[in-house]
Amino acid sequence: MILVLPIILPLLFMVVLIFTRRWLAFQQGFSIFASIMLTFVSFLILTDVQQNGILAIQPGSWDAPFGITLVADLFSAIMMITTSFVAVIIMIYSPGFIDKERQTAGYYPLVFGLLMGVNGAFITGDLFNMYVWYEVMLTSSFVLIALGGSAEQLRGSIKYVTINFVASIFFVSAIGILYGQVGTLNMADLAAKMRTWDEPMYVNSALMLFFIAFSIKSALVPFFFWLPASYHTPPMAITALFAGTLTKVGVYTLFRFYSLFVVFDQQFWMYFILTLAGLTMFIGVLMAASQFDIRKILSFHIISQVGYMVMGLGIFTVGGIAGAIYFTVHNMLSKTNTFLAGGLVYQRSGSYDLKYLGGLYKAKPFLALLFFIPALSLAGIPPLPGFFGKFFLIKGGFEAQQYFITAVAILTGLFTLFSMVKIWNEAYWKKEPEEVKEKGKVHPSALLATSLLAAAVILMGIFAGPVIDVCLQAGEQIVNPEMYINAVLKR
Amino acid sequence: MLLLLAILVGVLYGAAVYLLLRRNIFKLILGLIFLGHATNMLIFVAGGLTSGRPAFLRGVQDETIGMSDPLPQALILTAIVIGLGVTAFALTLVYRFYKVTKTVDFDELSENE
Numbered sequence: 001m002i003l004v005l006p007i008i009l010p011l012l013f014m015v016v017l018i019f020t021r022r023w024l025a026f027q028q029g030f031s032i033f034a035s036i037m038l039t040f041v042s043f044l045i046l047t048d049v050q051q052n053g054i055l056a057i058q059p060g061s062w063d064a065p066f067g068i069t070l071v072a073d074l075f076s077a078i079m080m081i082t083t084s085f086v087a088v089i090i091m092i093y094s095p096g097f098i099d100k101e102r103q104t105a106g107y108y109p110l111v112f113g114l115l116m117g118v119n120g121a122f123i124t125g126d127l128f129n130m131y132v133w134y135e136v137m138l139t140s141s142f143v144l145i146a147l148g149g150s151a152e153q154l155r156g157s158i159k160y161v162t163i164n165f166v167a168s169i170f171f172v173s174a175i176g177i178l179y180g181q182v183g184t185l186n187m188a189d190l191a192a193k194m195r196t197w198d199e200p201m202y203v204n205s206a207l208m209l210f211f212i213a214f215s216i217k218s219a220l221v222p223f224f225f226w227l228p229a230s231y232h233t234p235p236m237a238i239t240a241l242f243a244g245t246l247t248k249v250g251v252y253t254l255f256r257f258y259s260l261f262v263v264f265d266q267q268f269w270m271y272f273i274l275t276l277a278g279l280t281m282f283i284g285v286l287m288a289a290s291q292f293d294i295r296k297i298l299s300f301h302i303i304s305q306v307g308y309m310v311m312g313l314g315i316f317t318v319g320g321i322a323g324a325i326y327f328t329v330h331n332m333l334s335k336t337n338t339f340l341a342g343g344l345v346y347q348r349s350g351s352y353d354l355k356y357l358g359g360l361y362k363a364k365p366f367l368a369l370l371f372f373i374p375a376l377s378l379a380g381i382p383p384l385p386g387f388f389g390k391f392f393l394i395k396g397g398f399e400a401q402q403y404f405i406t407a408v409a410i411l412t413g414l415f416t417l418f419s420m421v422k423i424w425n426e427a428y429w430k431k432e433p434e435e436v437k438e439k440g441k442v443h444p445s446a447l448l449a450t451s452l453l454a455a456a457v458i459l460m461g462i463f464a465g466p467v468i469d470v471c472l473q474a475g476e477q478i479v480n481p482e483m484y485i486n487a488v489l490k491r
Numbered sequence: 492m493l494l495l496l497a498i499l500v501g502v503l504y505g506a507a508v509y510l511l512l513r514r515n516i517f518k519l520i521l522g523l524i525f526l527g528h529a530t531n532m533l534i535f536v537a538g539g540l541t542s543g544r545p546a547f548l549r550g551v552q553d554e555t556i557g558m559s560d561p562l563p564q565a566l567i568l569t570a571i572v573i574g575l576g577v578t579a580f581a582l583t584l585v586y587r588f589y590k591v592t593k594t595v596d597f598d599e600l601s602e603n604e
Contacts, residue, residue: 128566135573142580146587154588158516161581165523166511169530172570176534179563 002048003057003070003123005041006080009034010116017109024100027108031091038115039084046077050470054477054487056125064489065189069125071488074474075325076122079252082332083118086244087111089336089453094237096443097343102148102235110147111241113140121249125488127175127185130253134171134217138164141246145234156233163226167216174209177202188488191260191481200264207269210257218250220310221279224303228287231302232295232352236343239295243302244336248328251309255321258313259478260485274314278408281307285415289422294342294352297419298335301378304412305331311409312393315400322475323392326468330377330385330460337374337453344370344450345427347442354423359432367442368428373454375424377461379417385460385467392468496536503529514597516585523581527574531567538563 013034020026049055049072060067072080090111098107117137124130142164146157179185181202182193194203216223227247231239262269284304291297309331312324342352344367349357361368377384380391390413397406460467477483485491503525510522538560546561589595 128569132569132573135577139576139580142577142584146584149587149591151588151591154584154591157584158519158581158588161577161584162511162519162523165577165581166526168573169526172566173530173533176530176537176563176566179534179566180537180539185562 001057002041002045003055003072004059006038006045006119006123007116009038009041010112010119014109014112014116017112018106021104021106021109024104027103028091028095031094031108031111032088034112035084035087035091035115038119039081039088042077042081042084045072046074046081046470049074049077050473054484056488056490065184065186068129069186069188069488070123071125071188071484072123073477073484073487074470075252075255075478078325078329078470078474079248080119080122082329083115083122083245083248085456086241086332086336087115089340089449089456090237090241090244092452093240093340093343093446093449096446096449097237097347098235099148105147107144107147110140110144113137114144114241114245118245118249122252125187127178127187127190129185130187131168131172131175134168134249137246137249138168141242144238145230145242147234147238150233153233156230159226160230163216167213170209170213170216174206174213177209178206181206186488187256187260188485191263192485192489194261194263197263203261204264207257207261210261211254214250214254214257215276216250218247218254218306218310219280219303220276220306221283221303224280224284227303228296228299231299232293236295236339236346239299240336240339240343243298243339244332247302247306248309248332251306251328254310255313255324255478258316259481270314270316273310274402274405277307277311277314278405279307280304280310281412282408282415285412285419289415289419292354294345294354294357294423294427295339297423298338298342301338301416301419302335304416305335305378307412308390308393308409311405312396314405315393315396315402316479317396317400318472318475318479319392319399320396320475321478322468322471323389323394323396325471325474326385326392326464327389329467329471330389330457333453333457333460334374334377334384334386337450337457338371338378340446340450340453341367341371341374344442344446347440347446350440354426356433357427358430359428361428363432364442370447370450370454371428372424374457375420377457379420380413383458383461385457385464388461388464388468492542493536493540496532496540500529500532500536503532516588516595516597519597520578520581520585524574524578527570527578531570531574534563534567534570538566
């Protein structure tokens with residue numbers, strides 16, 4: 001029954017935190033403890049799945065195609081563990097970054113609401129249930145992004161709420177159409193029935209609706225404009241949490257659905273996804289290179305990096321998927337880390353605008369190092385995990401003889417380096433400009449959180465071998481959906 | 492009946508898209524409401540229309556004969572509740588935005604970016 005914990009625990013934590021809203025110190029401490037506990041539970045699930053294969057339980061005691069199933073394979077366990085770890089870091093970072101009003105206005109309970117939705121989406125085996133978890137996650141994120149209610153935030157939130165609502169509508173109409181045709185909502189049962197289905201038309205139209213819904217949520221070309229228009233508005237800790245978790249849930253779902261449901265016209269889907277992946281990578285990084293606000297550069301980067309993950313999906317070999325999973329984990333860590341380092345820059349210099357920044361390398365070399373590590377990792381410099389992620393993806397691309405997309409991936413890597421160097425040169429290396437904003441002090445807890453995350457990024461690079469082994473096993477499970485189907489339907 | 496409902500769904504989607512593309516933010520919210528209703532109707536129609544049959548039977552040998560499928564309704568019910576919540580939140584958001592900026596125009600929304 002361990003599979004229920006990733007959903008039940010955040011709910012309990014949320015209830016506790018709602019009732020202790022006024023005691024700030026307790027909230028801060030408890031949130032750190034609670035998110036560490038979540039990480040531990042996810043770790044237990046990971047080891048369990050590694051030993052016993054895919055876990056599936058029926059919480060309502062109805063057997064598989066009828067009741068709601070919870071399933072954890074290695075991919076979902078890996079995603080859960082990374083999400084919870086990112087949450088730990090954000091929880092350490094927040095007390096030193098987010099102002100008191102926001103912290104007491106329900107910031108901590110909302111984060112656990114978000115985690116409950118994310119974990120639910122990772123382990124549910126039921127289509128409609130997944131929609132519900134998406135809504136749980138999104139509702140928490142709606143409030144988080146609007147929390148505080150400055151004019152800029154409200155602008156961002158209206159766009160964010162609208163686009164996510166529209167995406168959910170696509171999602172739920174696809175569920176309706178699919179249910180009307182195939183007559184089941186259990187994902188494994190659906191996948192099994194589709195494999196003997198003889199009417200591809202309705203299935204394909206539903207799949208296209210799914211694809212649109214999740215490409216909006218994970219910000220693929222051409223549906224990415226909402227992300228840089230809204231992600232930069234809330235305080236950096238919240239942006240970092242969104243960057244590390246939310247878009248990746250969309251990516252996770254794309255992987256899951258592609259593996260289970262794409263049985264017709266596989267050739268078409270492969271080229272379709274690879275084309276969009278290439279465009280996403282390239283356009284995202286080009287737009288990042290043209291920005292002057294740290295938050296905007298990093299937001300456009302999220303888009304570009306999602307392109308890499310989806311490229312692994314398009315290749316759809318064990319190597320490609322494993323590379324994509326490794327890359328996703330690395331990205332959740334490094335991306336959050338760059339955002340947090342950007343937040344430190346803001347605390348020190350009072351601005352995110354590159355025009356007002358400078359001289360940080362001379363003044364605060366340790367801050368510079370904290371940005372340097374994840375930035376180089378994102379760009380793909382060898383001892384860091386970004387290199388291994390890209391290496392496995394590109395290797396997978398060559399092995400699958402997808403030369404064009406692989407070339408685009410390599411080229412994009414170059415541009416990524418360029419835009420990271422841009423932040424580096426402007427904020428850290430150039431002389432401090434005459435006209436500066438008010439300077440502040442970096443809060444020790446924010447500094448500690450960022451350092452911990454940077455250390456985690458380095459460790460993931462050093463222990464790339466064991467991590468990629470787990471990713472390879474996860475890739476195996478994704479490429480052979482029969483394993484998932486059999487585990488759920490007990491065949 | 493099927494044709495009628497299909498046309499209704501189409502009209503609702505059309506109205507929703509029209510409203511979503513207006514500059515007034517309040518009309519945007521109306522668009523979201525329409526979009527939600529259009530989708531609920533779509534699920535209802537896609538689930539198959541069966542009239543005059545009960546959803547639950549007791550004491551019948553083969554229970555699947557003569558039953559209508561209650562699941563689409565259950566799905567719609569959930570979707571309505573979620574839609575209601577999101578709409579309420581969006582309305583609050585728009586009201587707050589109006590109070591802060593004294594406008595409901597989208598052109599003002601994209602200012603300073």
